[in-house]
Amino acid sequence: MHKTDLFIPFASNEKLAASLASALGASVGDLSYRRFPDEESYVRYSGDVKGKNIAIVCTLDRPDTKFLPLCFLSSLLKERGAKKVGLIAPYLAYMRQDKAFQEGEALSSHYFAKLLSQHVDWLVTVDPHLHRIQSLEEIYSIPTQVLHASSLISEWVRKNVQKPLLIGPDEESGQWVSSVAKEAGAPFTVLKKVRKGDRHVEVSIPHIEEHKDKQIVLIDDIASSGHTMLETIKHLRTAKLHAPICIVVHPVFAGTAYEDLKKAGAKRVLSCNTIEHVSNGLDIAPMLVKATLR
Numbered sequence: 001m002h003k004t005d006l007f008i009p010f011a012s013n014e015k016l017a018a019s020l021a022s023a024l025g026a027s028v029g030d031l032s033y034r035r036f037p038d039e040e041s042y043v044r045y046s047g048d049v050k051g052k053n054i055a056i057v058c059t060l061d062r063p064d065t066k067f068l069p070l071c072f073l074s075s076l077l078k079e080r081g082a083k084k085v086g087l088i089a090p091y092l093a094y095m096r097q098d099k100a101f102q103e104g105e106a107l108s109s110h111y112f113a114k115l116l117s118q119h120v121d122w123l124v125t126v127d128p129h130l131h132r133i134q135s136l137e138e139i140y141s142i143p144t145q146v147l148h149a150s151s152l153i154s155e156w157v158r159k160n161v162q163k164p165l166l167i168g169p170d171e172e173s174g175q176w177v178s179s180v181a182k183e184a185g186a187p188f189t190v191l192k193k194v195r196k197g198d199r200h201v202e203v204s205i206p207h208i209e210e211h212k213d214k215q216i217v218l219i220d221d222i223a224s225s226g227h228t229m230l231e232t233i234k235h236l237r238t239a240k241l242h243a244p245i246c247i248v249v250h251p252v253f254a255g256t257a258y259e260d261l262k263k264a265g266a267k268r269v270l271s272c273n274t275i276e277h278v279s280n281g282l283d284i285a286p287m288l289v290k291a292t293l294r
């Protein structure tokens, strides 16, 4: 990331932009944007941007309505003389469709990366869902920086949980749960998940009854429909284990997913503020500040 002169928050990212700007002695830009009655986007930025390094702060959950105005904003800033326009997107969208699972399916993660690379000069994000794609460089043609929330999560677990057993609900969560477990000095296991549809998953938990004395902590990068965690909670409850704590890096929580998790018996649902949500309890701002200074 370049030394940033100006942070411009976009779509409810004001708090994060303000923390970054105040820690780094930069300014916060005041953007006007809205949707016309016909749902086209209006974007206006009238402040001075000439020769400035600018970071747009915009997390990319619900990306379809944000993406086009974001492109308008970056084009506008460049047209008005900005030196560089980067994007801090704590949650990076469209990382999961990284393969055509059925013939004719769009490879959205690649297409999205190509489009975004055409509009901003650099990208900083937190724990993107890298699975079949090993590194963002494979699909992004701009400089990218990836930060990890594992230390934040492991520190919370160390301070708040007695006798934890960390569980990753599927093979893909293995990378997150294993690094948290290593840093927290806690045991972990990764379950097998079969996804049968957007909201239909099955998980299996072998020998789970052996862990009756443990506080289970479910860890995943994203909770979207919540069904991966819901299914896991159901199994744990059937096996009469303690109510689990659920921790996610990115609280996407579509529809009633968050309420459903609480109803299903989660003792606590905790998330990083990569997306603003009532479950936020782990602050990524200091990590972004450090990354910027480095």
Ligand code: R5P
Residues within 6 Å of the ligand: 169, 170, 172, 173, 198, 201, 220, 221, 222, 223, 224, 225, 226, 227, 228, 229
């Ligand atoms: C996928 O493998 C991810 O790591 C998450 O497990 C998944 O995105 C969660 O989605 P949902 O909440 O819809 O089950």
